Each structure stands twice: as C-alpha cells, then as structure tokens.
Amino acid sequence: MKPDLELYDYWPYEGRPKITWPNGAKVAFWVAPNIEFYELNPPVNPKRAAWPRPSPDVLMAGSRDYGNRVGHRRVMDVLDKYKVRGSVSLNIGLIDHHPELIEEAKERDWEFFSHGIYNTRYTYEMDEAQERAILEDSLESVMRATGQKLAGYLAPALTHTERTIDLLAEYGFLYSCDLFQDDTPQPVNVKSGRLISMPYSLEINDIIVYNAYLGTPRRYGQMIKDQFDQLLVEGADCGTVMCIPLHAYAVGHPHRIRGFEEALEYITGHAKEDVWVATGREIAEYYYENYYDACATDIAARKGG
Template sequence: MPDTVGTAPQEHGRFDFSAITSRPKLEWPDGARVALWVIPNIEHFLFDRPSSSIIQSTTSFVPDVLNYAWRDYGVRVGIWRMMEIMEKYGVKGTVALNSDACVHYPAVIQAGQSLDWEWMGHGTNNSSVITGIPEDEERRIVREVVSTITQATGTAPRGWLSPALTETHQTPDILAENGLRYVANWTNDDQPYEMRVRSGSMLSLPYSVEMNDYTAFLEQGLSGRDFGDAICDQFDQLYADGASTGRVMSLCLHPFLIGQPHRAKHFERALKHITAHDAVWLAKGGEIADWYTSTRGR
C-alpha cells in the first residue's frame, strides 16, 4: 500500500517503474517505427468565466469578449482548416471532445463522423476541471460525458483526456468502471502501458505537453514556424528510436491555436514531412490501444 499523509497518497500505486530500454520490443503493424496519433481538442467554453487567453488584461472582465471570441474561432473556422489539412495527408483525428460540444456544434461532430474520426471523452466543457470534487460527482460527470458522446456519435468513447489533464485520486478507477479503455492524462512515456485500477483494465496512451500547441504558443511563445520545426524534430528522433522498438508520437492541438492561418501552413508542412516516411502508422487512439493489448496477450 502507498504511504499516505492524511487521505492523500504520497505514491500513486498505478504502475511500477519501467525503463524503456528493458522492455520487450514493441512492434507496430507493417513494421512501422512510429505510431502517430493526432488529437484535436474540440471544446466548449462557458461565457461567464476565464479560460485559455491570448490577452491577460481582460481576463477579469465578465464577459471577457476578447478572449472568448478568440477561442470561439476554433469551432467556427480553425477546425475546418485542420480537417482539410489532415484529410489531405490521410491522418484521422482522435478528438478530445467536451460533451457540451455535441450540443453546441453538431456540424463539427457530423464532419468528424464523415472523416471517420474517433471521439474520446474530455469532460463536460473546458471551463470545468476534474479535481477537488467528490467521487460521486466525478462519477456523474464521467457517465454524462460518455452518454452524451455515445448519443451524438453512435459509438461509446473508449478513451479519455481530462480538461487540463486534471484528475482526482479515483479518476482511472471511475473511467474503467464506465467502460473507458485508455487515458491520455499521464505524459510520461513513448509507449502505452497498463495501469492498475480497482476493477477492469486501463491503458495509458502517450500524450504530450510539449508537442502541444497550447504550450508552444501560449506558454513558450513559439511561432508557427518554430512549432512546425519542433514537430519535425520530435518525429525524426522518435523515428530513429523506433528502429529498435516502436514509439508513439502524439500531436496535441487546439483549433483556435493551430487553426489560425499563419500557423496552419506549418502544421501542414509537418504532416507532409512525417507522411513522406514509409515506416509510419497513421493511427487512432483506439487502434493503438487494441494493437498494444493484442500483442501483449491481454
């Protein structure tokens, strides 16, 4: 049992340490070195509270029209630009989807369905995080998200990414009991791995806070060209590493950021670079989870 102070564990107990150099070789379909999954975050933001912002001086205003409208560009314009670019290079999205987006942006859901994109749960909206709430409340939220996405898309989500990658100590357990198979909150590996949960099973899929346009543009101040270069550099190293054992490259994107005209062309440049290589598997999250599970005999 993990050591605790009060009721908060000092050790998570979800998995043991594992050095990637000591694992059995991971082989992807058709000898691919890298499994690429692209995660567009399709989100809904509440009008009465602050959230992701490009200008800080208005974040205390209610309403903060400047930043709200800047975010709203993503579903009105940016996602459509992303869809066009991704379809051009044969890349299917695995969407981190706020369930509120199903209600407010049905045209986006319909378009994603026509492109055979996958949908994973991403909380109710991106103004509410999963932390500091009772277990029963978290369970209600997860059930509502799963139910809403299932009704809107015809398929129950198999994966989960929390808003701002937030969790309680019970999150993986609650996800597993609601039929979710993989979670992307834990950004600590280049390969999937099993997590311990109270019942059922849970797989961690690699996600990134660095190959992420939010970090790149809002935290690090990178230009679109800089981020495009970083994506290519990330891929080149993982492609080299993948000669010995398969790797996962996640590309984590927000339509109100990468979908801006001055950045989108660098996203396209990066996809062109990646798809010019032969040993690349353009995968969706569920496909990666299924392959990993089947090759590990679970």
C-alpha cells in the same frame, strides 16, 4: 494529499518487450484535435478561475470561440489533405452546441474521446458521484451522437482527482491521455479492470509550444519533425507512439497553419513500414491484443529494476 498515487510502476526504458506496429511500423502516429467549448460565464470552481478577467472576458472567450467558428475547418482540411483521421478530444457539451462539427468528423470516420463536459468545468473538488456523472454523461452522449463507445479520456483542462484513473477503468475506457511519463503505452495500476496510459503530449502540443515556449509557428513545425525523427530511430528497438494534440483556436490561425502543415506532410511522407497513421483507439486495441500482457508481466517481473 499523497506523495504518489502509484498509478504506474517505474519501468526502465531499456530491455522492454519489443513492440512492432502494423506493417512493421516503428512509430504509431496519431493526431488529436481538441474540439472544445468554453462557457462565457461558467459557475465558479474554488480551485481555478475559468477566465482571468470578470465575465464576459471577451478577449479570452472570443479567442477560444474562434476555433469553432474559423480555425476548425482549416485544421480539418489539412488533416484531410494528408489522409489523417483525427482522434477528437471532445468537450462533450459541444455535441449539443455545434452538432454540425460532430457530423463532419463522423463523416470522416474520426474517433471521439472525452475531454470532460466543458473546458470551463473542472474536476477539482468533485465528489465521486459527480465524477461518475461526468463519465456517464460522456459515455451516453457520445454513443447517442456518434454510435461510438468511448475508449479514451483526457480530463477537462487536465483537472483530476485521486480517483479519476480508477473510474476510467471501471467504466471500461481503454486508454487515458492524462499521464505523460513515457513514449509508449503502458499498463496503469487500477482497482478494477484494465487501463493503459497513451502517449499524448504536453511538448508538441500547439498550446504549449505557442503559449508556454512562446514558439513561432515555424519552430512548432520543426519541433514536430525533430520529435518524429527521434522516435523513428528509437522505434526500431521498441515501437513508439507520437501524438500531436491540436487546438483549432491556436493552430487554426492563418499565420500558424502552414508551419504545422509542413510537419504533417513530412511525417505522412514516410513509408507505412516506418509510420502507422492511426487513431488513439486503434493504437490501444492493437496494444491490448498484442502487448498488454507481455508488458504487464515484464513490469511485474522487473519490480522497478
């Protein structure tokens, strides 16, 4: 183990090259519905148990399956209503289990990024060949099912190794959602190629708010609005990124969807000069084209100061 993987340099928030999103927008806004598959009786990883109870953990597994049976359509309907295209954090195995959900997302021109093969298969203790196999499976499966070349990655259940980030760059991924150090994208230090960290969220992530902060559905909506207001103000100085990560098994419940919908209505009610509603890939591509070099140069020049 190391004290720091040195994936990025310290870079003060103040005085960075100014980012302006398309149409002069101050906030690049994206929504990332996690479409996940949890196996009922997965093989055991020595670092983490998939379920708290012996298999079949019908309480937990049932609650996750709810997302794909019931919650998903409710979430998709709300995104449709406010004309937001999702960037799907996809457990790749779901392409085989529920191709119907993939087709519906394709019809809406949603983006897919990889969230590992299953949310019950963790990266801990994988050797390099195994970790490569996960990425190759992801790239091949998504290309075959959707015609999209994967651009983004969020490790399954946020489980990593020391080499995860380097491998993403080597395989040509554009962005990683695994790092939470900032509210703007930024270049990541990798052995080969280029990679940026893309602001995802472990704050206004539905699971975190409901299960860690024990927030009510209405509080969740208020937190989303408050975050947006703050990033809109700060975005006038340097464009910010806001992501709402969702899980249909959480926000898709009928007692929760309204609180979320109100927040989405609020954000998408802003002018296009304020908010750019985009996908992860679109934000990453725009950043590479316009700001990657300037930011990388600034980071190198400031040497953490």
